[in-house]
Amino acid sequence: MPHPSRLSIHQVTLLEQCSTPQFIDALVRNGVPCTSLWREKVQAYGVEKTAKLIADSGIALSGYCWGGLVTSTDRLEAARARDEVRRALDEAAAVKAPCLIFVAGGVDPRDKSIADARARALDGVADLIPHARSVDVKIALEPLHPMICATRSVLSTVKLANAWCDQLAAEDIVGIAVDTYAVWWDPDIAAEIARAGRRICSFHVSDWLADTQDLRLDRGMMGDGVIDLPALRRMVEAAGYDRYVEVEIFSSRNWWKRDPDDVIGVIKERFRTAV
Amino acid sequence: MPHPSRLSIHQVTLLEQCSTPQFIDALVRNGVPCTSLWREKVQAYGVEKTAKLIADSGIALSGYCWGGLVTSTDRLEAARARDEVRRALDEAAAVKAPCLIFVAGGVDPRDKSIADARARALDGVADLIPHARSVDVKIALEPLHPMICATRSVLSTVKLANAWCDQLAAEDIVGIAVDTYAVWWDPDIAAEIARAGRRICSFHVSDWLADTQDLRLDRGMMGDGVIDLPALRRMVEAAGYDRYVEVEIFSSRNWWKRDPDDVIGVIKERFRTAV
Numbered sequence: 005m006p007h008p009s010r011l012s013i014h015q016v017t018l019l020e021q022c023s024t025p026q027f028i029d030a031l032v033r034n035g036v037p038c039t040s041l042w043r044e045k046v047q048a049y050g051v052e053k054t055a056k057l058i059a060d061s062g063i064a065l066s067g068y069c070w071g072g073l074v075t076s077t078d079r080l081e082a083a084r085a086r087d088e089v090r091r092a093l094d095e096a097a098a099v100k101a102p103c104l105i106f107v108a109g110g111v112d113p114r115d116k117s118i119a120d121a122r123a124r125a126l127d128g129v130a131d132l133i134p135h136a137r138s139v140d141v142k143i144a145l146e147p148l149h150p151m152i153c154a155t156r157s158v159l160s161t162v163k164l165a166n167a168w169c170d171q172l173a174a175e176d177i178v179g180i181a182v183d184t185y186a187v188w189w190d191p192d193i194a195a196e197i198a199r200a201g202r203r204i205c206s207f208h209v210s211d212w213l214a215d216t217q218d219l220r221l222d223r224g225m226m227g228d229g230v231i232d233l234p235a236l237r238r239m240v241e242a243a244g245y246d247r248y249v250e251v252e253i254f255s256s257r258n259w260w261k262r263d264p265d266d267v268i269g270v271i272k273e274r275f276r277t278a279v
Numbered sequence: 280m281p282h283p284s285r286l287s288i289h290q291v292t293l294l295e296q297c298s299t300p301q302f303i304d305a306l307v308r309n310g311v312p313c314t315s316l317w318r319e320k321v322q323a324y325g326v327e328k329t330a331k332l333i334a335d336s337g338i339a340l341s342g343y344c345w346g347g348l349v350t351s352t353d354r355l356e357a358a359r360a361r362d363e364v365r366r367a368l369d370e371a372a373a374v375k376a377p378c379l380i381f382v383a384g385g386v387d388p389r390d391k392s393i394a395d396a397r398a399r400a401l402d403g404v405a406d407l408i409p410h411a412r413s414v415d416v417k418i419a420l421e422p423l424h425p426m427i428c429a430t431r432s433v434l435s436t437v438k439l440a441n442a443w444c445d446q447l448a449a450e451d452i453v454g455i456a457v458d459t460y461a462v463w464w465d466p467d468i469a470a471e472i473a474r475a476g477r478r479i480c481s482f483h484v485s486d487w488l489a490d491t492q493d494l495r496l497d498r499g500m501m502g503d504g505v506i507d508l509p510a511l512r513r514m515v516e517a518a519g520y521d522r523y524v525e526v527e528i529f530s531s532r533n534w535w536k537r538d539p540d541d542v543i544g545v546i547k548e549r550f551r552t553a554v
Contacts, residue, residue, distance in 0.1 A: 111505040113489060118464065118507065151426035153464040154489050154505045164466045189393070189428040191439045214388060214429050219491060230386040230429045232393065 005276045006237060006249045012038035012066040013271060014208070014252035015045055020260035021267075024049040028061050030264045034272070038248050040067035040206075041099060043092060055099045066248035067144065067181070067206050068096035068104050074128030075109030075121040075158060082124065085109070089132055096141040103142035103205050105181055108159040110152075121158045126168050129178065136177045144206045145169070146181035151219050162187055162196035169203055179205030182240055183252065185212060185223055188231045197239045204245040208252045209233055209279055221256040225270060227278030237279060249279060280551050281512060281524045287313035287341040288546060289483070289527035290320055295535035296542075299324040303336050305539045309547070313523050315342035315481075316374060318367060330374045341523035342419065342456070342481050343371035343379050349403030350384030350396040350433060357399065360384070364407055371416040378417035378480050380456055383434040385427075396433045401443050404453065411452045419481045420444070421456035426494050437462055437471035444478055454480030457515055458527065460487060460498055463506040472514045479520040483527045484508055484554055496531040500545060502553030512554060524554060 013036050018027055024045050031039055046054045046068075058065065071092030076082045089106070096104045108125040111118050129143060136143050145165045148157035159165060165180045172178050180203045187193050197204070211229030216222050226233055237249065251271050253259050259267055288311050293302055299320050306314055321329045321343075333340065346367030351357045364381070371379045383400040386393050404418060411418050420440045423432035434440060440455045447453050455478045462468050472479070486504030491497050501508055512524065526546050528534050534542055 110489075113505055116505050116507045118505075122466070149426065150424065150464040151491075151494070154487050154491070158464075160464050161466060167466075189425040189433075189435050191397070191436060191442075212429050214385075216426075216429070216494060219426070219494070230388055230391050230393075232391045235392075 006279055008275065009037055010247070010249050011036055011272070011275050012040055012248040012250040013268065014040045014069065014250050015042040016069065017251055017253045017259065017271070018264050018267060019045070021264050024054055025057060026264070028057050028063060030268060031063055032061050034265065034268045036063070036268060038064040038066050040069055040250050040252070041065065041101065042069055043071070043095065046095060046099065051095050051098050058099055065099060065101040066250050068092070068099060068101035070105040070107045072107035073109040073156070075112060075124050077112040077114050082128065086128055086131055090135045093132070093136055093139050093141050097139035101141065103144040103179060103181070105146050105206065106143050107146060107148065108157045110155040110158060118153070118158055122164070125158055126171065129168065130172060133172070133174050133177055142205050143178045144181040145178065146183060146206070147186055148183070149186045161190055161192070162200060163192055166196055166199050166203070175203065179203050181206035181208065183208035184231055184233055184236050185210045188212060188236065193236070194239055197243050201243045204240050204243055206250065207237070207240050207245055207248070208250045209237070210251065210253045218256065221254045223253045223255055225253060225259065226251070226274040233279050249275070251275070281554055283550070284312055285522070285524050286311055286547070286550050287315055287523040287525040288543065289315045289344065289525050290317040291344070292526055292528045292534065292546070293539050293542060294320070296537070296539050299329055300332060301539070303332050303338060305543060306338055307336050309540065309543045311338070311543060313339040313341050315344055315525050315527070316340065316376065317344055318346070318370065321370060321374065326370050326373050333374055340374060340376040341525050343367065343374060343376035343416070345380040345382045347382035348384040350387060350399050352387045352389050357403065361403055361406055365410045368407070368411055368414050368416050372414035376416065378419040378454060380421050380481065381418050382421060382423065383432045385430040385433060393428070393433055397439070400433055401446065404443065405447060408447070408449050408452055417480050418453045419456040420453065421458060421481070422461055423458070424461040436465055436467070437475060438467050441471055441474050441478070450478065454478050456481035456483065458483035459506055459508055459511050460485045463487060463511065468511070469514055472518050475518060477519045479515050479518055481525065482512070482515050482520055482523070483525045484512070485526065485528045493531065496529045498528045498530055500528060500534065501526070501549040508554050524550070526550070
């Protein structure tokens with residue numbers, strides 16, 4: 005088990021139950037030391053107000069989620085998408101998050117070329133580096149599950165994230181977010197996590213339910229599925245990652261319907277027994 | 280476009296509309312030269328009766344689908360599963376199919392170890408080789424999409440299938456089935472198809488819908504999704520594969536609800552324009 009001081013609960017885990025102030029209150033009330041904020045919620049409450057709330061609460065931030073979708077074949081659309089990511093980086097800096105979770109974007113139905121979408125995503129990241137440096141917020145490349153490759157992320161494996169990092173040569177400002185739900189199935193995961201090493205700047209846990217019913221919103225609580233979470237945690241730790249372990253559960257049919265204190269209680273127990 | 284003589288329509292594509300005799304009739308009526316049979320349907324009609332029907336119809340077979348699920352941690356369960364695959368191989372031989380599609384099996388919730396499940400699956404294939412040789416039916420290792428890794432197939436990539444083939448050293452009787460729907464997202468696909476070469480003994484097409492709503496039963500008609508099917512077809516052809524192109528569409532919300540002749544008509548048109 006990871007030390008309890010490493011627990012971060014991602015805001016999306018209580019997306020449906022709590023406004024941002026209610027969410028921060030729940031974390032404080034339950035002694036949770038850290039969170040990662042969900043951009044839509046932050047914008048709804050206001051970036052400056054959220055920044056003040058976080059600062060006053062003493063809660064640490066492990067990330068800001070998310071920016072990206074830069075794979076459009078249309079130059080103007082792609083430029084607008086990169087501008088939107090720059091605004092997300094500014095917001096991450098305002099709330100003092102160390103990194104922005106970067107979601108590459110999907111395949112453009114207009115060209116149906118996954119190779120070209122990947123090339124455009126990589127170009128997009130390169131273009132964003134100066135701004136990320138200027139606000140001192142890391143771009144955390146997050147490989148997402150191949151089942152959402154078409155619409156959300158052509159970055160499907162840690163191997164590909166490593167290849168992009170090799171090409172970008174910007175280790176100071178571009179890192180990799182490893183999400184157990186997205187990568188657990190990958191036959192190459194052990195080797196690629198080891199290769200990623202200090203690039204890993206964010207680590208997310210949730211579980212894969214055997215009876216998964218949705219491509220995005222049916223993640224399981226740690227221990228309720230088939231992922232060997234302790235094995236993956238040990239891999240990222242062996243690679244040099246010793247920071248927060250973020251619990252990030254999108255769950256429209258279960259956890260989003262429950263009382264916030266109950267959900268946090270289960271998370272704290274499973275953090276001890278199943279991570 | 281592939282030559283029309285290479286068209287095979289998998290029985291599952293008309294799973295809900297047709298009994299086996301109705302399905303074969305529809306193929307003959309529409310001049311479709313080849314099919315791959317769905318085991319449940321064959322068993323429902325009878326193996327010997329199906330064999331006679333196929334022989335009389337002049338329809339060729341590109342495969343028999345499927346056998347596998349050999350990853351149980353329980354020795355007795357695993358032995359029973361392998362016996363079931365042997366029966367499937369016998370049936371494939373009876374209907375004169377060249378190969379049996381092999382679906383590895385998922386992670387056993389009792390050990391939650393994907394690495395061990397992969398090792399057991401590989402052992403299972405090795406154990407089945409003598410029987411496959413005795414009935415002269417190839418075992419077609421089919422990597423399935425990572426989204427069904429937990430329950431159906433820990434064989435998630437063509438790279439892993441190639442690694443298993445390297446270890447098995449039985450190229451005469453163990454091959455690889457490449458299904459575009461399962462592998463299109465893979466950053467390594469071009470290299471691994473080239474590496475697979477003559478191992479490729481079966482090639483399946485369908486499309487990935489941008490608004491996919493189910494993990495197994497929402498495949499799209501070729502041309503309706505985001506997969507660059509001609510690019511993948513050219514890859515397998517460059518690797519040496521020149522046999523049938525199987526159209527395999529699981530579609531509970533669309534194609535399974537349509538008239539068989541209409542579905543076949545659309546398939547024939549898309550085979551020309553989108554494959």
